[in-house]
Amino acid sequence: MKRLFFILLSFSLITSCKEKEIQVVENEAVPFTAATVDNIFTDSISIRAISIDSGKIWYAGNNGKYGYFDLNNKKDFNGHVAKDTLKLEFRSIAKTASHIFILNVGSPALLYRISKDGSEIKLVYQEKHEKVFYDSMQFWNDQEGIAMGDPTDDCLSVIVTRDGGATWKKLSCDQLPKITEGEAAFAASNTNLIIKGNNTWMVSGGKKARVFHSSDKGNTWEVFNTPIVQGEAMTGIFTADFYDSKNGFIAGGNYEKPNQNFGNKAITKDGGKTWNLIADKKAFGYASCVQYVPNSNGKQLVVVGSSGLHYSSDSGENWKQFSTDKDLYTIRFLNDSTAIAAGKNKIVKVNFKKR
Template sequence: MRSVVIFVAAFLCCSCSMKSVFSKPVTTVESVEKPSPLFAPSFTKVEIDTLLSEKLSIRALVVDNDKVWYAANNGNYGSISLKDDKRFVGNIQKDTLKIEFRSIAQTKDNIFVLAIGNPGLLYRISKDGKETELVYEEKGEKVFYDAINFWNDNEGIAVGDPTEDCFSLLITRDGGQSWTKTSCESLPKLTEGEAFFAASNTNIIIKGEKTWIVSGGKRSRVFYSEDKGKSWQVIETPIIQGSAMTGIFSADFYNETIGFATGGDYEKPQQNFGNKIITLDGGKNWNKIAENEGFGYGSCAQFVPGSNGNELVTVGASGVYYSYDQGKSWNKIAEYKDLFTLRFIDRKTAIAAGNKKIIRLQFN
């Protein structure tokens, strides 16, 4: 493993004001007049090392205990052990197609990788790497699948751009052995120019039996299901929208109540207004937050585990950003501007991937 450790900043002492990982000064409790019991940073420095450096574009990660699986372009996928650095490298070829995987999910025994474009290809791969099976294929000029996730080891969901007047929705109830496309008669209609972004495999968010799917483009909404995809409600959002490359690119829920979504205008990557929204009522209502502050276009957002829904980390065109107050303020913690996706191992460790790299961030 080629490893680089980057110390962003650290507290120099615990009894005085000091500079930390944050762009805004952070002080100790002794020097804060009225410290908030709700919002406080949980770390003072970030250590970063490189786990993988290859000519790959990686937009999909999944954490499997002490292992990280990734899906990438040109039919590539694989895993890295965080304990002993053991690697598994896989590649899938089909005819003369250039397969680009942007979605990945898992059950207890299998990994699933989903390709964008025509034809839509979904593969089941055993975690020991011995079996690879094409479990779903869909041909059509408009076919483009964006994200995949599982409720449990038997039931899973994948979403894609519309081929008719609704979003494309695949459901499995047998552990991913077979997938069925849901009829448009059972789904909400999409408006012209509304679709999904295959930016970081975070279009689908699952908490228990509840599911949220986020769209973007000329219209950007949230589709909510309380019954594992059998029925859907539609919720409007205030995020910037109206053109093909605007809207929600990523969302995450800390629990069934607190959620955050980001994106913005992909063609104006430094524009930092209208690109962050939050819900505190399970997605029924969304509000803009941190207008003209922090990052611009965001590719992926994730809540920090064990943070009571207060802490968030995002990656995108402006770098790696952190908020400890539910997105009200943001601090840049790393300069990487070519990361696409992020997943937490635990509260102190996250894995991020993007152009030609997978890195590990350790928050101390």
């Protein structure tokens, strides 16, 4: 009887272990092997800011242009903002449940709130300064949002809203870490400002390439050094993404030496406190946008930049080139196998293939 009991117990344990092994394998994201790219929108426009909202791809671009492409009915809406004789270039976009927000680079800074139903477009913030240059914008929730940009004083410029974007207030430099002379940010793809829950990260470049972190929706800040190439005006971190509150990836390099592939990518496993270079002297050079693949356990990433679209299935250690199109500036995922990218004169749909 005892022998039978031990046999049954052993069989049960083996079966249990096998079930657990199977479960682990099932939860492991299957790597991509290739990608196809389909044009879905074409115009004479430079697009560095997109936002996906219920099947609509909202975009903001140069020459005062903004709008959306509806994936469901294949129709598009083209809007235009005119302000005196200014040629507005929108490189930041964000959304709430009811509105889209677009923010231009240069002075004066102009932030517009647009009703999704098309009933209203309203200027909700403006700032004049010879150095003003906003780079990125995001929302924590439907009431609270943040935008960041180059310093006009001795800190990065940061504005916040706590009333759904109706009003915005600039933070005092007393509330922010001091920057180094020549340290700024890049409006490459609306990805140097990242939000996960209450956590917020901002990245810089130029004389210093650093990561600024807030754990309380922008009320207090700390700053950390990175090993990304720095010291010249067009070097540093151009893009960042976090899979969760701990795991993140930064990329960039030297915009003036786009093939330089060392000191241009790094990872963190502690929420941005420490960073380690990865894939040094391998894969791509200058990168304008990095994104984690959804539901990939932080293992899969895609990057667009001067050498096309690259993909990694091992947290950035190794990369495969899926496209040589150097005119894609920004990318976002619709789901865990489809993304939308935009850039020079187009928006495209990227379909990733699995084995």
